[in-house]
Amino acid sequence: EVQLVESGGTLVEPGRSLRLSCAASGFNFDDYAMHWVRQSPGKGLEWVSGISWNGDSIDYGDSVKGRFIISRDSAKNSLYLQMNSLRVEDTALYFCAKDRAKVTTSWIDFWGQGTRVTVSS
């Protein structure tokens, strides 16, 4: 059974950093691209970042480019999101998601339950 379990979300002050983690199980992690997608309160889904199966191809949404860094660790079957220079507008439920292919331009076929990040002073 595919499982994606996010962690690391918390209340953090503007300007600070935070790292989210996603533990993957039930599939061969090395064979698939992975994504982070967020939902701000009262808003729709927003793609944050994606990483290819081997980490060679990485891309970001415009609102987080230059501040967030996505990475993956095949030894730990884990996906990460390093969030720097956090802003109030980064407040959201962050979902870890699995692609159906090795590249990020296929489709997301499985999502985690999300971890909540609140940026506030």
Next chain:
Amino acid sequence: IQMTQSPSSLSASVGDTVTITCRASQTVTYYLNWYQHKQGKAPNLLIYATSSLQFGVPSRFSGSGSDTDFTLTISGLQPEDFATYYCQQSYRTPLTFGGGTKVEI
């Protein structure tokens, strides 16, 4: 690529046929996917590549379209279908979602 969904919300009854449209600002060929999202739960893939039904999704869900104009149809709405639906293009990064369509009773 901007994705525009309509309507943003709709009211329907059990048994109704519901149609949601999605328009892309430029061609996405057939790289158009549909997700169902219920508050507090993980989103769920319904349709991928415009018209392919994800395994385990009921056949009352169907998708059609090409290039810039796409449609999700729910034929015979069921109580468990009341949720928010999103289209998403995966033609090129950054991936983008439509604004969502909330289907209410």
